[in-house]
Amino acid sequence: MKKFIKYCLLFILPAYLLLAIVDYVFSQSAKRSSNYTIEAWYDLMNGDITADAVVMGSSRAWEHVNPLILDSILSVNTYNLGMDGRSFDSQILKYHLYRERNSKPKLIIQNIDVFSLINRAGIKKIQFFPYFWDKSMRATFFPVEPFTVWEKYLPMYRFVHINSRSEMPGLSAFIPDGKKTLTKGYRGETKTWNGMALAAVDSIPFLVSDTIAQQFETYLAEAKAEGIEVIFVYCPIYFGATQKMTSLKSIYDYYEQVAGKYMIPILDYTHMSLCEDTSYFYNAMHLNKKGSDIFSDSLANDIKKMGILK
């Protein structure tokens, strides 16, 4: 029996240890992957962002606000912290990690829309894979989107079995190739109009999760207490979608009430002239690069007029 246990341990432990070392080294290297979901964390986790203004929101912030345009017009340093496909409950976790490792911003440009305060499942978990060994990332995001036991306890398993998730093309996606897909957290989408999401727009209800709404207000109150300015921004939506959105009034009513409570200005771009031209959108809810540059320019000029960052 002792012999059996001894050989079992001799067989398993060195292999496991070796795999754990490979996992650690691979994870460190994977942080520099050019895959956009992973790249979005690199500067933030390294503490390299010393932004005066940060953009918060979902993909409708991340793909809409070009920090370079804001930088040139406002003469500040802006960084886009938008999270693809996520509502505020995830955005706030990213913001907390940002604050843990980076300097305090003077201004938060907060994207608000119909999706901001709802519970959304299906976070792209692979963006956290390279940060498996990072304590604060583990503490912040892992309870929200738990890893499977195999991913947790079997080193390299999460990387090797990436294909089954259809989130990424495979293991090679984690290997750095020296390219960059994001500009200060922003990604300009080059796709052209495909009409997607337009049909579904009228059936989108405006839902508010009590927990997320509570998180949202706490965040606004804390920002106010810290002297951080916050601006609410309604990003452009294709006008065909705006016309169909039956929940628009309740969205405006809700955010107006919150903005009033914390004295937050609201900038509404849902009726910009570009909203009527599909050449600026790639789907009903998202601008393409061309559209986002025009929108970013308007946004920067409006902020400049407000004199917030003087």
Next chain:
Amino acid sequence: MLFNSFEFLVFCPLVFLLYWFVVKGHKWQNLLIVAASYVFYGWWDWRFLGLIALTSLLSYGSGLLIERFTGNRKAQRTVSAANIVFNLAILFIFKYYNFFAESLKALLHSTLGYELDWATMNIILPVGISFYTFQALSYSIDVYRRKVRATHDIVELFAYISFFPQLVAGPIERATNLLPQFQRDRKFDYSQAVDGMRQMLWGFMKKLVIADNCALLVDEQWANYQHLPGVSIFLLGVLFTIQIYCDFSGYSDIAIGCARLFGFNLMRNFNYPYFSRSIPEFWRRWHISLMTWLRDYIYFPLGGSRCSRPKIIRNVFIVWALSGLWHGADWTFVCWGLYHATLLTIYVILGINTKYQHNVAYGRLLPSIKEFLQMAMTFVLAVFGWMIFRAESMEQAIGIFKAMASNEFYNSSVVTGGTYLLFGIIALAVEWLQREKQHALQFSDIRPFNHRAVRWAVYYLIILILFIYAGTGQTFIYFQF
């Protein structure tokens, strides 16, 4: 709990350590096995533990009564029959009630135009119910037949019926083989345990790498058969043939290997069936524990082969219709059983159904051309059978064969699954080389595998393949039976 789950990876070593290091004496070990087995089964759905306990109690009670009525054969027969009826009634309610109710409903509707609206119930099929019911029946029948003595130790019998390695998908053990093993002290045997681990590893390889990946392709393409060319439909059948073998024999390897870690020898369930030269030989090598169960408890009592040829054929059809029904409550399974009964009847009529009792190409590396052609033909016949088995309805089964015959014969763009077919072929090639052994990794007496370093390299290679190619943790096909 699935063998291919993380829970089992923790559960098995934990029970192993408790079993050998903490609990002393076979009686306490039996108690631990019962507790562990109930945890193992309850992990899936604890509500059905009562059903296993009831089946075990019925068998225990019937065994004692049969012993008590020693000398009164009529009373013993009544007790044994009552136990069979009770157990089959449970099985019928949970597994077959809806099937027969639906069939009756359809029959009444089509013949008399009468609508039954009460017929079906919402019943969950308990995992492995057919396996443990048959194992329980084996005990009471063998007590009645005086092949085994009734046990007075209730824990022993509960352990025999619920032994976790083979509880949900066999091998369906016989009281004559397994029960005595619970009645004696067990000593840890290093070489048996190591070989058990090897067998488990090979089972995991077959299940996770081949069966699970084939399953993804088969499931994805099966519903789309109307649009596939004939070759692709046949290839799909071949993939399922490999999938079901690797799935079920993989499970059996894991079960047998796992039992060996605890000092138990379970009966062999597969003996390289795809290397058979005829359909009767195939069925002597596939799911051996069920086939021998049906032979001993149904075929032989009906007269077996010691009667007139028409009666033999009748017996074959009865056994195979029941075998089909055992697999599932659907006409596709019955049809699959009758398909094999028809094939077997041909061999019976030709008087060659008992031919080929030894391994093919014994003592040779390669088969002769004749043997190869015989194996290929048997394989193709098995493929057709599995296509009926896999079909979701009789309409689909007929549709698949029609499409295979009438669709475009070949179109290279839609023939998929080559990689996993290749994996399957490699696994079968390894098994071909090892066909004289109990399992493919029984190689420590072969050079250069007699060196530990080489063996370990092979184990690491298999684990690496498992690590990279393991599929999506599908459940075992035979759990539904």
